[in-house]
Amino acid sequence: MTLEVPVTTKKPVAYEIRGRVLVVSIDSPPVNALGLGVRQGLSEALDRLEEDQSLSAMLVVGAGANFIGGADIREFGKPRQAPFVRDICSRMETSSKLVVAAIRGAALGGGLEVALSAHYRLVVDGARLGLPEVLLGLLPGSGGTQRMPRLIGVSAALDLMLTGRHIGATEAVALGLADRHVSGADAVGSGVAYVEELLAQGARPRPTRDATAVRGDASDVEAISTARNEQRKRHPMLLSPHLIVDLVEATSQLPFDPAMEMELEKFQQCIDSPQRRGLIHAFFVERDTSKIPEATKGKPRDVNEVGVVGGGTMGAGIAIAALNAGLRVTLVERDEPALLRGLSNIEQVYAGLVAKGRMTKSDQNAVMARLAGFTDFAALGFADVVIEAAFEDMKVKKDVFGQLDQVCKPGAVLATNTSYLDIDEIAKATNRPEDVIGLHFFAPAYIMRLLEVVVPRQVHPDVVATAFSLARILKKVAVRAGVCDGFIGNRILSVYRRAADYMMEDGASPYEIDAAIRAFGYPMGPLQVSDLSGGDIGWATRKRQAQTRDPKQRYVRIADRIAEQGWFGQKTRRGWYLYPDGARKGVPDPDVLNIVDEERKRSGIVPRSFTSEEIQRRYLAAMVNEGANVVHEEIALRPLDVDAVFVHGFGFPRFRGGPMLYADMVGLPKILSDIEAYAKEDPQFWRPSPLLLRLVSEGRDFSSLNTRDA
Template sequence: MNTAHHPVQLTVQNHIAVVTIDNPPVNALGVAVRRGLQQAITQAQADAEVHAVLIVGQGKAFIAGADIREFGLPPQAPALPDVCNAIEACTKPVVAAIHGPALGGGLEVAMSAHYRVATASAKLGLPEVQLGLLPGAGGTQRAPRLVGAQAALDMMLSGRHVGAQEALRMGLIDLVATSDDVQAEGLAYVRHVLSEGGAVRRTRDQTEALADRVKHQVAIDAARADVAKKRGLFSPARIVDCVQAALDQPFDEGQRTERTLFEQCLASPQRAGLIHSFFAEREVLKAPETKAAKPRPIKEVGVIGGGTMGAGITVAMLDAGLHVTMLERDAAALAQGIARVEKVYDGLIAKQRLTTEGKTAILERLTGATDYSALAQADLVVEAVFEDMAVKHAVFKQLDAVCKPGAVLATNTSYLDINEIANAIFRPQDVIGLHFFSPANIMKLLEIVVPARVSADVVATGFELARLLKKVPVRAGVCDGFIGNRILATYRTAADYMMEDGASPYDIDQMARAFGYPMGPYEVSDLAGGDIGWATRKRRAATRDPNAKPSRYVHIADKLCERGWFGQKTGRGYYLYPNGARNGTPDPEVLAIVTEERAKAGITPRSFTADELQRRYLAAMINEGAKVVEEGIALRPLDVDVTLVHGYGFPRWRGGPMKYADMVGLPQILADIRAFAKEDPLFWQPAALLVKLVEEGRDFESLNKA
């Protein structure tokens, strides 16, 4: 007797063929599911007793997309476009009943059905762009025919998930069900379709959504212009081409265009980087502590400080549905902090992404306070006060006195030793680093910094908070700058050396943008404000060892700060920002300061090609990343990759610095570092891990699998 589980089952109920996809955990479209769907449609088509077909998912999803276990393997028949075409070609009405995720190929299956009903929990999306692909099973042709060019482009270029109500407004589905019983709701809708005459309504034949050709051409042209501005990515422009084909070509021809462009995306070198990013973003969620312990409950949170960072953290917490108490030193500072929070929501109202009532409802969960006793019931407190150890000690001493037992006490420090903060209070096991990136309500990265004496459930709580805030968490050990800022300090130093040796800051920024960064290091400095780094450098100047690595100190940034040129907020930094301009123009006076500093340092300037600048910049980043992994500050190379992609603008399509190093080849990276070391042996010291991997003929990826 064969008891093998079939991932697609067909039963007939009152002349309706119910096709159930049951492929846990998320009904991914593996080869067995594709075969099962194709066979079920053939069977329903051939059975005279069947009048209509219902496709439904078992468990928590309709179909969450492709089967990621098949990535990189040779394709097996039937291909998904053939399955979708078979569903659409059925001569009996086919209804897709959607609950939970219907993403990528899952939504393509639903769009090839003749009707769609969804429960309130449904999440519909075409996120292929995040993998360097485009929807390749007719999705780029069917979506515009259902929702028009603008909405289809928005879904495909952003990869975002759309809820049931929005999907109904767009025309992506026909009905939002009133209950969560997806099969019952689906059967009821099939009976409704049959009672209305049982028309077969093929998406390929829909013309209404694309009727106004001029309007849709404007949307396509706007998307093309927008994509051109976002340098580097391959698949978005191909998505726009496919939507153009949906407007211009008959369905079969449009589908052939889609297939050609899909195969181009598949062959693109960006695919490897994006696939690496996709898996790495899932892998970072796995830390030893999350396997060993359960998180503590989080409902009430405290945020200490209402400055830019504190206000951003507060917004992130409110957006996650938490109750927040913001603490400031006095009423005036508190009023400013709350005004900063309100400004974020007012901006969303102005963009019509929030209503005034919505803002009021959110702010009902925000309480202001000037006395630490207001944090007595908080489950978790994050301090975002001035980056000074004495100030942090004073804050934690107060928290130690007032917070309830088991409250998680977190510091948002960027550099300071969290072990020292933890060891100064009576509950070091409750202290953790939660390093947010500014603006904290927008930036995705959250470094979860693990001091020596913290308990595992506190670390697990950090990961749970990241999940609630929809952040990408990376576990980091304690050192100066943790993972991200430590590596940043090194490649920024490499940039400063290149500037003093003969490159202009504008050449270096141009190189970084050409590589795929949204901004170069000096543009970032101007955006963040040069005074922040200057304060840190002044604080460290007293302890700077003239014999320490790196022994060379570049004074150019300090010279700009001494003139009050802190960047955008002062109208000039490395660049000039006349009349509050967002984009800077090069400043001849900055180049004069650079020339003067070179002369003082006794440096004869040399010229660098863009390739030489790039090789030094990335070698410094990769080498320091290898040291961070070697010391256990990052668990694996992929943790470095995710940190640099989500916190520092490293192009996601290149996978991160460690993946990039693997693609270039570690022997090449090591050879570069050894060549640079001939000029500056103090700065360019190859990481022992890098040397070891090259000697053993291994790459960083081998450590991700360990």
């Protein structure tokens, strides 16, 4: 007989008794996060299990699409409230009655830690298991660092915790993370049947803390050593990965309870770290950039086929991004040789994936079957979105858009990949400016996640909505930008790069500047980036801007002098650095230092020394100040949009959250004080942003502008 217990929909955890089994269903949309209400409900369920003598087991399931999506990260940094997840996990694990978890959808972070505390685990199709805390600057804090290695071994546990990757049902069973995989999606029915089977077999509680996969032998020691060395090399400035390695090592050195105390101590260390704030901010920013005014004003148009004009590095990269998303792609080039080069550029990328074993030859053939190449613009007549990736010249762009206007179907979105040019001006080349938008990809376009969606004056809201929809299809982080020279990212880049040039002419060597910025957390310094992207690109921009440059503005000629030599970086084997024999890693060039010295003398400058901290402070102050201007002028909607651009497009260290959050953590008064001090040397360049001045006067920070009300 089944006794139905009344369920109130207001509670995030519901109970139902099926025979000897207490079915506990977590129903806290959207992902069943472990907020206070869920924790209280699980604690009450355990009370019921202990008190009701007619019950022999408890089954924990998730209502909706997920088991438990993880901790409620909105609670991080706030006063902790009992019951705590680690205590619930301990009660489950030490229960004298059987506890089983039936996992459908996501069991992530604290959700997987709950499942690990059950005595048995069943997974159904579509299950996703993982401990992704490292991606938020955290570590599993409710026993995950201790239970997972004991269950599946040191090496496998380190892999899951240090990458934060999710695994499916089949891999979970193969690793020993789950006991059974059941086809279908009925977690409740399959779970109850599994519990009854276990009870019929006389199965007893099986605490994970007693699992014996940690052996403490030579292979475990080697796995720990390898992981530690890899993290020192890959993430020298991050905290949580190194603490995770220490905690996994503790599984073979300490009994379970002392190791759990160590985990709690290390978890709190992560919570208190500014890295946690930075990484969680970056996590939310990826979602918040899609909150745009046009989202409520326009409906995305259907996108099934994409046209790309231009098969060079950028055009080929955009085509690959679209192909990877499963879209059909039509590539158009000016003539047959250029088209063949473009198609070859695309094919070589996929051939490389096949050679590395990351794609099969049949998969490559299937992808290439969705690609067609032509030299006639008429081939773009069926495309839903056409993305122009031609040479960065206004006349060229307008000519392309004039032709697109003639051949593209009504309702097709016409997009330009320009990095700097005025999209309102480009739109004038068509009779449908309402369909013209900017889609500024970052190279390589099939790898870099940032996509600046540049919104000109006459564009229709549904075109903007379509651009954001396409970004989701392409798995990009889309950021809305207004029209100005350089939009968000390149506009700010031009300013802080000038700050670097000034420091170089004043006495800092280019190699000291790069080293200081790497020490801040960037993977590369600004001059290394210039060599990677090509010094000719910036040179062309500076020449284009020369006619409108303020004559009062200080201008440093060092980069121009280097470009005039034909030293454009890696592609010419020489730029700011030397690249002997085509090496990817450059070495300092004495001739560059000679040019720097010559320019200092020409400008009458007596060089002075700069510390690494001084370089960082000036570089970041220029970046933050121009970021404030971009928000003040509504080129960016919010400070968080600036953060997204720099984390995803310019290598800003993710653990710092972005330049605007970094400024908040340093303190806006301190940033303003630095700018005002530098203004005594150069008042033309160091002009405090009106927004920065206002926020400091009001005692507010940039984050206060990220809310919907702001």
